[in-house]
Amino acid sequence: MSALTTKAPAPAHRDPRDPASGGRVRRVREKQWPAYVFLSPWMIGALVLTLAPMAVSLYLSFTDYNLFDPPKWIGLRNYTDMLTDDPRYWRSVGTTMLYVVVAVPLKLGLALGVAMLLKNLGRGRAFYRSAFYAPSLLGASMSIALVWRALFNDGGTVSRALAAVGIHTGGWVGDADLSVYVIVLLTVWQFGAPMVIFLAGLQQISPDLYEAAALDGAGRWRQFVSVTVPMLSPVVFFNLVLEVINSFQVFTPAFAVSGGEGGPADSTLFYTLYLYERGFTASHMGYASAMAWLLLIAIGAVTLILFRTSRSWVFYADDNEGAAR
Numbered sequence: 001m002s003a004l005t006t007k008a009p010a011p012a013h014r015d016p017r018d019p020a021s022g023g024r025v026r027r028v029r030e031k032q033w034p035a036y037v038f039l040s041p042w043m044i045g046a047l048v049l050t051l052a053p054m055a056v057s058l059y060l061s062f063t064d065y066n067l068f069d070p071p072k073w074i075g076l077r078n079y080t081d082m083l084t085d086d087p088r089y090w091r092s093v094g095t096t097m098l099y100v101v102v103a104v105p106l107k108l109g110l111a112l113g114v115a116m117l118l119k120n121l122g123r124g125r126a127f128y129r130s131a132f133y134a135p136s137l138l139g140a141s142m143s144i145a146l147v148w149r150a151l152f153n154d155g156g157t158v159s160r161a162l163a164a165v166g167i168h169t170g171g172w173v174g175d176a177d178l179s180v181y182v183i184v185l186l187t188v189w190q191f192g193a194p195m196v197i198f199l200a201g202l203q204q205i206s207p208d209l210y211e212a213a214a215l216d217g218a219g220r221w222r223q224f225v226s227v228t229v230p231m232l233s234p235v236v237f238f239n240l241v242l243e244v245i246n247s248f249q250v251f252t253p254a255f256a257v258s259g260g261e262g263g264p265a266d267s268t269l270f271y272t273l274y275l276y277e278r279g280f281t282a283s284h285m286g287y288a289s290a291m292a293w294l295l296l297i298a299i300g301a302v303t304l305i306l307f308r309t310s311r312s313w314v315f316y317a318d319d320n321e322g323a324a325r
Contacts, residue, residue: 145256
């Protein structure tokens with residue numbers, strides 16, 4: 001009996017310098033090289049198309065470069081001029097911030113509302129989901145932005161429809177107080193992508209949670225606040241981060257609606273539009289590179305703030321399970 005229960009001795013640790021151990025390492029490396037071969041196109045693309053241009057852009061941000069003459073090193077002058085001696089830069093920052101603060105909540109709120117309606121829809125859910133998702137595929141194109149401009153232009157469909165019910169606003173595109181909201185509405189109209197993600201998240205919430213809340217006397221609103229919002233908070237956070245990052249980089253709608261000039265009175269002068277103007281219209285590529293790096297830093301800072309604050313409102317089921325264990 002004792003012979004049956006005796007454990008076999010553990011294998012001794014092999015020295016890496018042992019020839020047998022070296023043979024195993026060589027065999028592992030021989031098995032890995034196909035992976036590096038398949039990864040090489042991505043690695044080369046990341047180096048040539050992303051990392052190298054970023055390094056060149058960082059260098060140009062410290063130079064005076066006009067696309068035609070060799071770059072001239074000027075240190076931090078582009079950054080100091082931008083922050084202290086360029087009022088149009090700060091107008092572009094203000095316009096972009098207004099757009100982010102207004103467009104992102106409206107877009108996510110509409111996406112969540114439609115997702116909840118589709119969740120309870122029996123027949124035709126696939127059709128409506130595709131129909132609502134289609135604008136997300138088309139809305140980023142220049143052609144749709146030009147059509148949108150025509151709709152909100154003076155004498156366009158929107159101004160005529162509002163005039164028919166006694167609201168005389170004229171063309172929104174030519175109004176400095178309303179032009180930015182043309183772009184906001186175009187962005188909100190493209191709510192399909194976050195809607196699909198919300199719908200997938202809603203379908204993962206267990207019906208037992210709603211049944212338990214109903215037994216406790218919770219109505220629909222209470223169920224939404226106490227069950228849907230906490231369980232959906234990781235999806236909300238995911239959509240929020242993506243939409244904030246994309247909103248800071250909006251360009252095509254602003255370019256199309258304003259005719260590439262950010263008018264009227266710089267009311268649609270978004271950050272990326274002003275960056276394009278300084279880099280490719282005024283040929284101040286060094287200045288535009290500095291703007292691009294400040295935008296990258298700003299997006300990184302906002303994303304970091306969102307991640308830090310998410311600890312207080314994003315609920316993960318695994319956290320409770322870990323606490324219970």
